[in-house]
Amino acid sequence: MRRKTLKKDFDNILSRWGEVLGQPGNDVVRDSAILRFELTFEVGWKLVQFLAREQGYEANSPRRAFQQAFTMGWITDEEVWADIIKARNTAVHVYRQEYAESLYRKLEKFYQAFVELQKAVGAEM
Secondary structure, three states: OHHHHHHHHHHHHHHHHHHHHOOOOOHHHHHHHHHHHHHHHHHHHHHHHHHHHHOOOOOOOHHHHHHHHHHOOOOOOHHHHHHHHHHHHHHHHOOOHHHHHHHHHHHHHHHHHHHHHHHHHHHHO
16 A cells, blocks of 8 residues: 555656646746655655565665665666755755756756656556
């Protein structure tokens, strides 16, 4: 049950993130896209953690979970995921205009990485 709930939550928030990324840019869209990135990150790493544990691996942090996803072949670009983890950790500073704009410019690339993860995890379900 938890597996399906996490996957459904991940699919839903990823879809909603994609919707907002498709909107013409302004401050509200930017801020919404950043929030949805953070939500996708949180649900995504928890889903990976759960699936990794089902297979006997420990993944007690987002970094470890995404490293395990790479090891399992669910993600392929370690550099993008290192950037994603760093961005998530600095997202709390988006109250600063320059941080928000810098992060927003990276979100499409990050979104594509999460779509790749979604496809790989879907094959595991």
